[in-house]
Amino acid sequence: MALFVNEPQEWWAKLRLQLQKWSRNFGRLLQQLFKKLQRFIKQQNQNSQNPQDWQFKFNVVMSTIRTLVLYGVAFLLVLGGLGVGLGIGYFSGLMSHEDVPSYTSMKRQISDMKQSSELYFADNVKLANVKSDLIRTKVTADQISPYLKAAIVATEDSDFYEHDGVVPKSLIRAVLADVTGMGTQTGGSTLTQQLVKMQLLSSETTWKRKAIEVMLALRVNKYFSKEQILSSYLNVATFGRNNAGQNIAGVQAAAKGIFGVTAKNLSLPQAAFIAGLPQSPSIYTPFTQTGTLKKDYSLGLKRKNVVLFRMLRNGDITQQQYDDAKKVDLAKQFLQKGTAAQQNVKYGYVYNLVLGQARTILIKQLIQQDGRKVAQVEKDKALYQTYYDSADTLLRQKGYRVDSTINKTLYDGLQDATSEASANFGPSYTETAYDNNLQKTVTITEPVQVGSILLDNNSGKVLAFVGGRDYDESQVNHAFNTLRSPGSTMKPLMVYGPAVENKVINTQTQLADFPQDFNGYKPSDYGQTSLNKFVSASDALEHSYNLPTVNLYNYLLNKTSVNPSNYMKKMGINLTAKESSELGIALGGTSEGISVKQNASAFSTFANQGERVQPYVITKITAPNGSVIYHHKEAKTTVFSKNTAYIIQHMLHNVVTEGTASSLKWRLNFNTDHVWGKTGTTNDNKDIWFVGSTPGMTLASWMGYDNFYGNQHTLNSSASSANLTYWSQMANLIYSQQPSLLKLDHAMARPSGVKSHQVLSSTGTAEGNLTVNNQSFDLKGNLVTALFNDSNPTAPSEKFAIGGTDKNYQLFWDNFMGKHNNYGVRLNMDAKGNVIDGNGNIVNEDDNTTSSTTTTSTTNPTTNVIANQTSRSATSSSSSASSSSSSSVASTITPAADTTTGTGTTPDTTDDTTQTTGTTR
Incomplete structure (x- = not known):
């Protein structure tokens, strides 16, 4: 029996194909024999001169044929017995693993007239019913015309009142047709079976589902009266379209939508017309989709006339009624075109997402x-579309329940914060553009769009999000469905995280910040410096x-x-080999971009002690029968060690306290001791990001123009500050509504593998004896604490x-030894990465490294190094490009926030920019 249970579909499919092959071969054999017999008879008629000799040969042939036929019949009987035995075993095996529904469950399901599924926010808060053009109105049995009841029975199931829910001979006929491939399959479904298919089963078309259908039909017939079964069927069966172009189900909607009368008041010809629709609603319906x-x-x-004849044959109507009904011109009774009522959904972004x-x-x-x-079906667009349509129909026409993770209160709060902050997002542009879909010039408005997402770090739940400024204006979900260049938010994910994990760096490892040509790629810091x-x-x-x-x-x-x-x-962001090989990727130079959801999820890895939790929106899906057919299972992936997560948290906390997001210290209404994050800006201020975390949540925000019509609108120089203000408003709102979500008192404990060591601030190394340029000395100086991933x-x-x-090293050591040079003095660069002087002239590389400056030297080389290392430049920046890109655009970073293009610094913004390798979208 295990064979039937474990692989019922595959096993039965193979057996059915083999039986069909045997049947075809046997049929071909008989056909060949009869053809040979015809040729033999014809030849004998022409050539034979001795009738007795001809008759003898004929008798021999017929005897042979009779023997073959007998063997064939015996073979079919044996084969049939084998098939029946296997079928019974197959059916029994399936049923032994199926739960038998209770009377209460069946009663609820067969009488459930829900038009569509229900969507829910978290905590059992109703979101909406799934929009559906399927119109259905429930009526009781006494509100349905007797003509219609008789017409349906006579047409769909003439033995309805006699059988026990199934008709064995019809089932056998259907099975033989399918198994042998001979003739057409008639289906063999009774009204009871059709009701079971519509109300108790999915749209799965397998022999297993057919077997379950038979079992349920027998059970329904046992517990419910024929009148209950019939009225339930008439309330749920589909009847094509009404005069507004809507799909209709149930006889009340059919009567009202086609003839403008109630189901109780249908005339005989009207009832016959409606009763004929279920066989093929799309063909027989009189109305188009408009x-x-x-x-x-x-x-x-x-x-309709066929239905009337069957009613006559069944004794439901008289000959006179039949003749009169046929003469009625129903076309004149069809309704004129109507208008469907609009179905509005308040939470458009949430509705579409869920x-x-x-x-x-x-x-x-x-x-x-x-x-x-x-994966294979996804490659076949037509086949995938078939499954898409089936799933969509289930959600729109069945009573499923879908529970989501979206917290309505938090969601509403983020929308309010967005409206409040929107005045500072930037200008909107109204202009004309050619629409390829409409094939005409249209007037469009390009506002600054935003996309934000709030994740629960521990579970991966998407608690709330902002899909855009206004759903009525743009239905594009900028939190989930748009891909944008991540800018410098990529740095801790792609560069610093892996470097700490592999003990390549500690927090005080020194990195070169000098002009450099990387095989044609010449990046710069913000402001082209x-x-x-x-x-x-x-x-x-x-x-x-x-x-x-980049270094x-x-x-x-x-x-x-x-x-x-x-x-x-591992963090959910797949990059091509080409992207990964280009140095611009370190600064966010992706060819396709990433979504806000992807960025937030990857960033939350550091909050989860190095584990990424798969983000999700759907908690569970419940079928119409009350069974949970889907329940989310948490999926975790270890990306970094706890040591790395702790160290990166520490480094990113400095971004908030002293770096590009330091303005958050006075913008947030809660303690920032356990807040960390990263700003990001792309070329020409096309994309502005901030991704920030606390121990409990990660909140990511993006800002930019869609530019769907090929425009090149960019944000202004204050956009980074505006985005940080916006992020802080959302974070403050979350804190005011659910402070426990932030888990500010649940800071990550320092792992034992994170080591603290004192190193020189000038070199990031230990103190000790060193020889440089044939000069030996003890390297000492200002010591700072560095965090190491279990190393020294x-x-x-x-x-x-x-x-x-x-x-570069010669410049450093010359300065260390007391020589006057420009070490630590910021250099200006042009768009091609060349160092330029105040007049814009390209500076010779030797001049760049040896020219005198106003830097003051001291007689103590160690002190000189310390002085240079501790005096930070007022600005910093980030610009990136792929190694194959010929242009580089700079950005600015001050000790406050993060923006993209522009020159100079802004009071409370520090910027980092990146150039993408290809089109960003």
Whole structure:
């Protein structure tokens, strides 16, 4: 029996194909014999001169044929017995693993007249019914015309009042037709079976479902009267379209929508017409999907006459009634075109998101039920569309319940915060554009759009989001469905996280921030500048410097075995090999971009001690029978060690306290001791980001123009400040409504593998003896605390940093020894990455590294190094490009916030920008 239970569909399919093959072969054999017999008879008639000889040969042939036929009949009997035995075993095996529904459950389901599924916010708060054009109105048995009841029975199931829910001979006929492939399959479904299919089963078309259908039909027939079954069927069966073009189900909706009368007052010909519709509603319905009458509705009228004849044959009407009903011109009784009522949904973004994700879940289930693989079906657009339509129909016409994670209170709060902050987002542009879909020029308005998402770090629940400024103006969900360049928010994910994980850096590892040509790629810091010195990894991330980040990523790719893209994949972001190989990716230069959901989810990895929790929206889906057919299962992936998560949290906390997001310290209404985050800005201020976390939640916000019509609108220089203000307003609202969600008192405990060591602020190494330029000395100076991932400081070295050329190190050591040079003096660069002077002229590389400056030297080389290292430049920046890109756009970073393009600094914004490798969208 295990064979039948474990693989019923595959087993039966193979057996059915084999039986069909045997049947075809046997049929071909008989056909060949008869053809040979005809040729033999014809030949004998022509050639035979001895009738007795001819008759003898004929008798021999007929005897042979008779023997073959007898063997064939015996074979079919044996085969049939085998098939019946296997069928019974198959059926029994299936039923032994099926739960038998209770009377209460069946009663609820067969009488359930819900038009569509129900969608819910979290905590059992109703969101909406799924919009459906299926119109249905429930009526009782005494509100249905007797003519209609008789017509349906005579047409669909003439033995309805005699059988026990199924008709064995019809089932056998249908099975034989399917097994042998001979003749057409008649289906063999009674009204009871049809009711079971519509109300108790899914749309799965397998032999298993057919077997369950038979079992349920017998059970329904046992517990419910024929009148109950018939009235339930008439309330749920589909009847085509009404005069508004809407799909109709139930006889009341059919009567009102086609003839404008109630189901109780239908005339005989009207009842016969409606009774003929269920066989093929789309063909027999008189109305189109717009509600107008078809040019040719004669098939429906002919079907009406067939129904009348069957009623006459069944003894339901007299000959006179039959003749009179046939003469009625029903076409004159069809309603004129009507208008369907509009169905409005208040929470458009939530409605579309929940419905779409529920549909995707059902699509996967339907595919798997058919024994197919989802990935293979997705490659076949036509086949996938079939499953899409089936799942969509289930949600729109069945009584499913879909529960989501979206908290209505938090969602409403984020929308209010968005409205409050929108005045500072930036200007809207009204202009004309050519619409390819409409094929005409239209007037459009391009506002600054936003997309935000709130995640529960521990569970992965999407608690709330902002899909856009106004759903009525744009239905694009900018939190889930748009892909944008992530800018410098990519740095901790793609560069610093993997580097700490693999013990390539500690928080005070020195990184080169000098102008450099990476095989044609010449990045710069914000404002097209370079700090012209070495900076610590912590400072580089804190102020979002680009050049140190590119140097570190270049080192990971070419000097280690680390593959940063593997970490990104674990965090839900798949990058191509080409993207990963280009240095611009370190600054967010993706070819396609990522969604706000992806960015928030990846970032939450650091809050989850290095584990990424798969984000989700659908908690569970409940079928009409009350069974839970889907329940979300938490999926975790270990990306980084706890040591790395703790260290990156520490480094990103500096972004909030001293770096590009330091304005949050006075914008937030709660203590920022356990808040960390990262700003991000792309070229020309096309995209502005901030992703921030507390121990309990991650909140990501994006801002930019859609530019769907090919426009190139960009945000202004204050956009980064506006985005941080917007983020803080949302965070304050969350804190005011659910302070426990932030878990501000649940800071991550420091893992034992995180080691603290004192290192030199100038080199990031331990103190010790060192020889440089044939001069030996003890390297000492200002000591700072560095966090290590279970490792120790390195010994002093002439080339102590990551990145930098020989001339860069010579510049450093010359300055260290007391020589007057421009080490630590910010350099200006042009768009091609060349160093330029105040007049815009390109500076020779030797002049860049040796020219005198106003930097004051001291007689103590160690003190001089310390002085240069502790005096930060007032601005920083990030600009990125792919190695294949010929242009570079700079951005600015001040100790306050983060923006993109522009020159100079803004009072409370610090910027980092990135150039993408391809079109950002």
